[in-house]
Amino acid sequence: MTFALETRELTIRFGGHVAVNAVSCGFAPGTLTAIVGPNGAGKTTYFNLISGQLKASAGSVHLQGHDISGLSAPQRSHKGIGRAFQLTNLFPNLSVMENIRLAVQSRAGMGLNMWSIWSSHKDLIRRAEEVLETVALTAKRDLAAAALPHGDQRKLEVAILMALQPDIFMFDEPTAGMSVDEVPVILDLIRGLKTQGDKTILLVEHKMDVVRELADRIIVLHNGALVADGDPAEVIASPIVQEAYLGIEVAK
Amino acid sequence: MLHRLLSGDLPRSRVLAVLLILIVAGLFLVPFIFPGAKALDVAAKICIFIVLVASFDLLLGYTGIVSFAHTMFFGIGAYGVAIALTRLGPTWTAVAAGAGLALLVSLALSLVIGLFSLRVKAMFYAMITLAVATAFQTLASQLSDFTGGEDGLSIRVPELLTSAFPEVPRLFLGVALNGKIISYYLLAATTVVLFLVMLRIVNSPFGRVLQAIRENEFRAEALGYKTVIYRTASNVLSALFATLAGVLLALWLHYNGPDTSLSFEIMIDLLLMVVIGGMGTMYGSVVGATIFLLAQNYLQDLMKVASRGLSGVPVLRDLVHPDRWLLWLGVLFILSVYRFPAGIVGKLRMKAVVKP
Amino acid sequence: MSTPLLQLEGVHTHIGAYHILHGVDLQVAQGELTVLLGRNGAGKTTTLRTIMGLWSASSGSIHFDGQDMTARATPDIAQSGIAYVPENMGVFGDLTVAENMLLAARGAQRAEDLDAARLEWIFGLFPAMKRFWEHPAGLLSGGQKQMLAVARAIVEPRKLLLVDEPSKGLAPAIIQNMISAFRELKQTDTTILLVEQNFNFARQLGDQVAVMDGGRVVHAGSMAALAEDEDLQQHLLGLSLASHQ
């Protein structure tokens, strides 16, 4: 079977520190994999290596079996790797609509079109409106992104990713810093993506209840290395995860 | 129709719309309302600087890049035409050749500067462009065989554009329609076209990407936009439009020298116009250029009066000396960066949103 | 019970559009080691930074040693007797170990002015500091930098020590060293507020514990009680979710 996405011996060092240490892992198409691990385990760095924000010191990233290690972040985005960020990362002074439209436009490869009026591309705008609809932000389409409450900004972050229509969705703690009543909205969006069946989803998340419910599979990173991989219930119960989270037993 | 012409970017403020209509109407009626060489000259300068300021805003306001090399491209345009006309004689072919060559030089230069240094931080880029522009200015005054050195080049332009054409001009509403009037209207028409083209560019899908880069370059990259390409494209476009503004300048003045197109003072003027008019809005360039150039004349006259009135008060007299007008615009500049960074246009639009 | 050395009441902190702390109530008693536990994003680091004044509380109050610290600037807060070891260790890489230590001492102008006896004591805790005394701190390994960060914080006695995840990313041997150092530090009656994710590390050192979640302290009590009570651990830390089913 060809993996939708695969990393082979993926490694990055910062000075003497190995942040991600020879992680080999394949992600089957249509599955949702949760990546867990304590703070500083290298999860976000692992994401950065896959989406191209960082270049690996060693190892490779493969998309549908093709080595994409040499590609830049924009090129990987065009190949179908989409990424939502841990800290909200929007265009603050542009409107909600324009934020999403920039993603739709990138997907359509229209960025270098200098001679048409942007608002005349009805198809792109319609597509953006659809996405707005799914995240229930239609009423706020003309507000500047910076003016949105935090929960809506997180929704917009996810909406931008959906507008890109990637094959691989990467969510980095999508519910971080959200109030309790806002969390289900985001989870419903991810659940919706999962039920489409053809999307490969990678999810970094700390809330174990969320992970257990959504994930088909869990991998555990600890000190940059992949230490466990498998069925959610099994992995969560395994001693290695206990150790990663609780700390190594040290003689008293 | 208007919507298409303005690329969907309407003034969005009644006051601004009225102001713009007044400016445009004023510019087109100047020969008839304010006869005399001086008024026409100020109006022509306004037109040229609208193009120049708009092209600078494409870079500074829309893409968020500070460059101090913008007058270099302005100078290349002006020198290109001036040198071609000196060498090839006053023909339209010479104008086309000069402009074409100047555009090529600007293209190459802006591409090199862009690719070499656009990856670095804003301050770094500002410093590098400042250094390059200074070197270019020195080059222009050293190559006096071509450029006329510090004296510059006085040029003969195609006959159509000279005040001696035609021998017996027709009178229209009491104004003699000679070559000077013709060249003014050609200039004004070119300004309108170039302005609308730039307005279109900033309102195209491409223009939106530029704004996205200004707002959050990292995220634009993650969306799949190769930002180096866009930043370089913005740099090149802005340089080409500045070059065209330079062509217009040389054709209007029948002269070009370091002080009219290359000097750092003009760069400063440009900064003042962009910031006061409003960064990130094309209309800001219209408002900024008009206000600045009117102030340059009006303010100096006012200061002359004030200075004479205060001739007994030592320091104050010197502070309002007409040569010190830049002092006051400098103060205005600093205040506007602090107080209303979106400039006059931004302020007007904001007001329009607050009370619809 | 006497008044705590440090007391936070209803502290809210915003960072930009983020509302991170949603009313933190926390007490740190004189002479004890209090551990702040909680998963990633619970607000532990933000709590420490808010105490240090690096981020300002948007509402609520912070009292330290009988004084209101809520609106004070970071240098004032530090001078009132709080030492801080940040998550990134804050080691000055261009400076030598000796110079790093010197900067943390208030009166000393030169390394020779440092209290020799105390220095020997610190060298006893972290022998590597003596060995690399004249070396640029940037060349130290991650574990050594962490030691330097802690050593620097105790170069002079302080009323309160704030330490952010001293075990993060360290090899087991170094963690062991760190635990012994903190044990020794506790002997000197230093009050410590320690942020940890590593529960076993925390369990060995803590007198008191506060557990954070969603920007609030959701449990406070003695470490002994929490360490005994598996159910409470499960409930609070959500760490061993499936392990005992």
Next chain:
Amino acid sequence: MNSTATSAPALEAIPKVKLDLLPMLLLPALALLAIPLTGSFSTWVTLTFAGLAMGMIIFIIASGLTLVFGLMDVLNFGHGVFITVGAFLAVTMLGLMPAWTESEHLWRNLAALVPALLVAMVVAGLVGLVFERVIIRPVYGQPLKQILITMGGMIVGEELIKVIWGPQAVPLPLPAAFRGSLLMGDAAVEKYRIIAVVLGLAVFAVLYWVLSRTKIGLLIRAGVHDREMVESLGYRIRRLFVGVFVAGSALAGLGGVMWGLYQQSVTPQIGGQVNVLLFIVIIIGGMGSIGGCFVGALLVGLVANYAGFMAPKVALFSNILLMVLVLLWRPQGLFPVGKR
């Protein structure tokens, strides 16, 4: 857990201090390379001294600029104002004491020059204090606005200088004893250049000593690295920054006097013109590095003089060329200042 692991080999390894000597070798390499190219040895000596003198003055001026950048990420496009203020103050001060400056006695010349230097430093420092408060403080951490506003400060400053000292160029003659040259073998070396070199070395030595041997210096270097931590240790970094800014302005004032005497005339534009050289120097050196600033300034001075002799037309671009070459070799400058 195995307790022997506490003395793991990784702990024992003593890190080696790597001294980055390559950029420093550039200076002698460049000087040696120039010997055959300049033709005669005596010409070479004259040119080298001229280059070193120019470099030293630029270093004095640029040192404050690069430190201010390193400490607070503030790049002051208005630094030239302090230079011009210093130069004009020298005109005024020396103009008040013609008898002393025209005297053939060295001590009388010095008695005129030293107060002029001091006044220039103090006043430029005060101007810096005002500049920091009014122009820079409101735009900390906003690079775009900072560039614009410091440029605005430059415009207004230059205009105010014109109000005080007038818009024209003013002569600034050297005190009598500093005129003329000394003969070193066949080579003639201008006396003033020797003074400039000595003064530049002195400033470098003092700065180096302050930065590496005093607590204030340690704080500055620590602040460049991590200003939040410096505050967490109980120091007011703002106050430190203002101190560095004022000291940097004072040095620029001192350098302005030196530059004015070097040019023997002063215009209101003098600061703006030197600004460009300063930027080239701090880019070459690595922004924030004093050592880099020193090497960069001397490189710029030497290259300008060698090129000026060998190919005058090229000389005007030699600095830009130098900058491009250095950046191609080390994109962060000769001594990149490490920021985690």
